[in-house]
Amino acid sequence: xxxxxxxxxxxxxxxVIAIVLVPIIFKDRIIEAxxxxxxxxxxATVNFEPENVRISLLPDFPNLTVGIKELSVIGxxxxxxxxLFAANDLSVEADIVSIIKGEPIRIKGIILxxxxxxxxxxxxxxxxxxxxxxxxxxxxTTTEQSEEMKIGIDHWEITNGKVRYYDQAADMAVSLxxxxxxxxxxxxxxxxxxxxxxxxxxxxxxxxxxxxxEHKTLNVEMILGMDLDAMRFDFKETTAQLNDFELxxxxxxxxxxxxxxxxxxFFVDETQFKxxxxxxxxxxxxxxxxxxxxxxxxxxxxxxxxxxxxxxPAFSVxxxxxxxxxxxxxxxxxxxxxxxxxxxxxxxxxxxxxVLQVKNFGLTIDQDKFTANAVVNNFDALIWDLNAQGALNLxxxxxxxxxxxxxxxxxxxxxxxSKGNYAAVEQEDYEQLNTSGTLVLNNFFYxxxxxxxxxxxxxxxxxxxxxxxxxEMQGNFxxxxxxxxGKVSNYLAYILNEEAKLVGQMxxxxxxxxxxxxxxxxxxxxxxxxxxTSMELVVIPKDIDFTFEATxxxxxxxxxxxKNAKGKMVINNGILTMDPMSFDMLGGQILMSGTYNTQDEDxxxxxxxxxxxxxxxxxxxxxxxxxxxxxxxxxxxxxxxxTDFAINGLMTQEMMPDFGTLTGSGIVKIAQAAIVxxxxxxxxxxxxNLDQTNTVNxxxxxxKAEIKDGKLSVQPFDVAIDKYKATIDGWTAxxxxxxxxxxxxxxxxxxxxxxxxxxxxxxGTDVNAVGSNxxxxxxxxxxxxxxDIKLGKATSEGGSVAGNVKSxxxxxxxxxxxxxxxxxxxxxEVAKDSARAEAERLKKKAEEEAKxxxxxxxxxxxxxxxxxxxxxxxxxx
Numbered sequence: 001x002x003x004x005x006x007x008x009x010x011x012x013x014x015x016v017i018a019i020v021l022v023p024i025i026f027k028d029r030i031i032e033a034x035x036x037x038x039x040x041x042x043x044a045t046v047n048f049e050p051e052n053v054r055i056s057l058l059p060d061f062p063n064l065t066v067g068i069k070e071l072s073v074i075g076x077x078x079x080x081x082x083x084l085f086a087a088n089d090l091s092v093e094a095d096i097v098s099i100i101k102g103e104p105i106r107i108k109g110i111i112l113x114x115x116x117x118x119x120x121x122x123x124x125x126x127x128x129x130x131x132x133x134x135x136x137x138x139x140x141t142t143t144e145q146s147e148e149m150k151i152g153i154d155h156w157e158i159t160n161g162k163v164r165y166y167d168q169a170a171d172m173a174v175s176l177x178x179x180x181x182x183x184x185x186x187x188x189x190x191x192x193x194x195x196x197x198x199x200x201x202x203x204x205x206x207x208x209x210x211x212x213x214e215h216k217t218l219n220v221e222m223i224l225g226m227d228l229d230a231m232r233f234d235f236k237e238t239t240a241q242l243n244d245f246e247l248x249x250x251x252x253x254x255x256x257x258x259x260x261x262x263x264x265x266f267f268v269d270e271t272q273f274k275x276x277x278x279x280x281x282x283x284x285x286x287x288x289x290x291x292x293x294x295x296x297x298x299x300x301x302x303x304x305x306x307x308x309x310x311x312x313p314a315f316s317v318x319x320x321x322x323x324x325x326x327x328x329x330x331x332x333x334x335x336x337x338x339x340x341x342x343x344x345x346x347x348x349x350x351x352x353x354x355v356l357q358v359k360n361f362g363l364t365i366d367q368d369k370f371t372a373n374a375v376v377n378n379f380d381a382l383i384w385d386l387n388a389q390g391a392l393n394l395x396x397x398x399x400x401x402x403x404x405x406x407x408x409x410x411x412x413x414x415x416x417x418s419k420g421n422y423a424a425v426e427q428e429d430y431e432q433l434n435t436s437g438t439l440v441l442n443n444f445f446y447x448x449x450x451x452x453x454x455x456x457x458x459x460x461x462x463x464x465x466x467x468x469x470x471x472e473m474q475g476n477f478x479x480x481x482x483x484x485x486g487k488v489s490n491y492l493a494y495i496l497n498e499e500a501k502l503v504g505q506m507x508x509x510x511x512x513x514x515x516x517x518x519x520x521x522x523x524x525x526x527x528x529x530x531x532x533t534s535m536e537l538v539v540i541p542k543d544i545d546f547t548f549e550a551t552x553x554x555x556x557x558x559x560x561x562x563k564n565a566k567g568k569m570v571i572n573n574g575i576l577t578m579d580p581m582s583f584d585m586l587g588g589q590i591l592m593s594g595t596y597n598t599q600d601e602d603x604x605x606x607x608x609x610x611x612x613x614x615x616x617x618x619x620x621x622x623x624x625x626x627x628x629x630x631x632x633x634x635x636x637x638x639x640x641x642x643t644d645f646a647i648n649g650l651m652t653q654e655m656m657p658d659f660g661t662l663t664g665s666g667i668v669k670i671a672q673a674a675i676v677x678x679x680x681x682x683x684x685x686x687x688x689n690l691d692q693t694n695t696v697n698x699x700x701x702x703x704k705a706e707i708k709d710g711k712l713s714v715q716p717f718d719v720a721i722d723k724y725k726a727t728i729d730g731w732t733a734x735x736x737x738x739x740x741x742x743x744x745x746x747x748x749x750x751x752x753x754x755x756x757x758x759x760x761x762x763x764g765t766d767v768n769a770v771g772s773n774x775x776x777x778x779x780x781x782x783x784x785x786x787x788d789i790k791l792g793k794a795t796s797e798g799g800s801v802a803g804n805v806k807s808x809x810x811x812x813x814x815x816x817x818x819x820x821x822x823x824x825x826x827x828x829e830v831a832k833d834s835a836r837a838e839a840e841r842l843k844k845k846a847e848e849e850a851k852x853x854x855x856x857x858x859x860x861x862x863x864x865x866x867x868x869x870x871x872x873x874x875x876x877x
Contacts, residue, residue: 044084044131045074067091079128088114111157121167155184171209177202190228193236197221216242231255235264243278246270260307267300273324295324295338305349316345331399337364354379365393382496383421388414410444416463425493433465433492452478452517467491478517483509504546515557537653540598542574559623560585574599586623587616588640607648614640617673629659629734630712632784639673647707659734660710670701681721683789684742684778696721710734732784742778
């Protein structure tokens with residue numbers, strides 16, 4: 001007996017030692033096999049540290065458990081830098097026998113702790129999960145590599161995961177946060193039951209631009225009969241619960257080919273109205289259990305047939321709500337008499353056979369009752385008949401259904417009837433579109449996190465088949481106020497067809513429009529005073545065609561305050577056109593026309609013509625980044641300027657000009673200004689040993705400027721540097737580099753002895769032998785903040801130090817004549833540009849007036865023709 005105990009003890013000791021040592025002995029081989037598999041078959045960056053790999057037989061003996069902490073998979077190429085997968089811990093259970101024998105590794109189970117899975121499919125069909133390497137080498141060794149690792153999973157688990165799926169091609173998105181999932185099934189068999197349980201704290205689903213499920217809790221328990229040979233899957237015991245709403249399933253789906261065959265029924269067992277109420281956005285939150293509810297509902301439906309790329313299966317959905325009631329302890333009034341009969345179906349799966357019916361929808365709040373009915377046929381080309389009447393108190397509704405995402409209130413009063421078909425909408429046959437009624441808003445408000453509150457004191461809309469007339473709308477958007485009236489046409493087509501445009505003609509008046517507030521909350525300000533708030537690109541909608549005649553007392557945009565704004569704005573096809581707009585800013589006036597174009601959102605562009613009168617130069621430099629970049633000397637300028645300037649280029653995604661793409665030209669006019677404390681001027685006077693001055697006077701300046709290739713170039717213009725005349729030309733680049741020529745004319749006869757001696761040294765001869773004037777030429781390079789100033793060859797008026805006075809005077813006359821000619825030519829160009837602009841404006845105005853007149857006459861003729869037809873056929877169409 002003792003020997004037997006010793007033998008058994010030895011065997012047990014051996015097993016314990018083996019369990020401890022085997023993982024250590026084979027650890028390197030396992031890691032080597034895994035790394036080999038990754039390197040040969042994965043086109044992605046897989047990150048893990050060998051020291052974070054653990055191997056043990058203890059958790060699932062006799063299977064081997066391999067664990068990896070802090071594992072991530074990062075995409076390459078088009079998905080460079082995107083995380084496909086990351087996990088705090090990944091555990092894989094493998095068959096130890098296959099490892100010891102050197103056979104292909106057999107994986108039996110997978111456990112993921114806190115995984116993050118991001119799946120992205122682009123519009124061209126490329127997907128970030130498609131990371132299997134493809135090459136001639138892998139093609140020729142596919143069989144060999146597939147034998148390296150075999151998967152026969154029989155159980156799996158996910159703990160506290162995050163899964164996001166976005167398919168741009170299908171326009172579908174799914175989000176699961178706080179995901180916990182367990183599953184088991186013997187995948188070594190071809191026929192077996194797969195048992196899974198899935199919960200998520202936050203589940204959202206969107207398709208085709210519409211959000212169908214948003215921030216719901218999810219609980220799915222499923223037993224799915226699997227037949228892998230026939231590719232048929234049967235729902236045996238399956239329930240899916242969203243918040244308190246639990247849906248049961250039975251039936252099957254099969255994929256023997258690329259088509260999907262299905263016969264699935266869904267239904268509810270719990271018919272209390274409160275469970276249906278839990279699906280309402282914001283309803284399922286703290287306090288939901290305190291709601292007082294009554295009433296019942298039925299919900300059932302099916303999906304039956306074959307799904308292909310060209311065909312949908314037949315479907316049916318029925319929802320019936322009977323005499324429901326809901327009241328919150330936080331509000332005095334209940335919502336009662338809630339009824340609804342809803343049915344949607346297509347018996348063939350063809351959208352042309354689709355039918356949607358909403359019957360007897362109604363609810364009552366206090367004395368106000370709201371009812372609606374609708375019938376829609378042919379989902380492919382809609383035919384509808386609908387009506388809505390009554391009042392809806394949003395204050396009560398929003399308090400019973402609170403949500404953190406938004407809040408609203410006010411009274412809606414509606415009396416709307418509409419009957420028609422999409423074919424008539426396409427043909428603009430308004431006689432076939434019987435739509436009429438009114439919609440009135442009183443004390444309406446809407447608030448959402450991160451955006452200003454919207455308040456509408458009163459809005460009155462009158463509907464007819466052709467347009468909606470907005471006779472009155474006054475309200476506030478945050479600090480901004482607005483009063484709008486006008487009409488919106490093509491609204492039926494806009495509702496029914498995503499390709500249609502909403503057309504409007506509006507008059508807008510306001511005391512204040514704060515565009516900065518409308519664009520959303522500001523980022524935290526930098527500690528650097530000159531830093532400005534980062535902005536995002538404003539995208540102009542492509543599906544609206546609105547014309548605004550606007551009068552606004554004050555517009556706040558970025559760091560600008562525009563006063564007395566007035567003019568015409570057109571929004572159409574992704575382009576904002578100013579035609580024109582006038583406003584006061586920076587101490588002067590601006591008349592602005594042109595376009596801001598975001599049709600290509602990656603490369604937005606603009607083209608503006610600016611007629612500027614008497615803007616403050618210091619204020620312009622302080623607020624306009626383009627001036628800071630191209631005219632840095634403006635920081636030292638006093639006075640005002642005017643200009644006729646045309647400029648175009650691209651915008652960045654931060655709503656800033658892309659300086660390298662700017663192109664423009666125009667005339668800059670300065671009546672009286674001065675440059676004070678300029679490094680360039682002080683450097684010139686210091687280098688020339690002349691009287692030191694830091695002031696440059698500009699008077700009656702007419703300067704021709706051009707922006708091209710990232711540089712602002714100016715043609716020669718005259719300035720006064722103290723008592724000396726100077727001529728300047730050259731350019732400034734947006735990166736701060738400069739290259740200018742400065743020619744200073746020095747009257748030698750009126751200078752003192754010290755100055756004459758200095759000039760004689762520069763010329764290499766006695767200045768008194770030169771004549772009455774000499775020119776000092778300076779070449780200025782470097783940057784504006786750190787200029788590099790060099791003195792060129794000094795010359796007399798005759799071009800030679802030995803020249804005579806007669807030649808000098810002759811050259812001086814030529815120089816002044818050339819300067820005068822240049823000034824005259826510049827003024828002539830300004831006059832030509834102004835004349836061309838005025839002619840273009842008058843031409844455009846005449847064309848618009850003629851077009852409006854023709855459209856009005858055509859409309860009158862159309863109405864006369866219709867009336868004539870009615871007379872002839874006795875009211876027939």
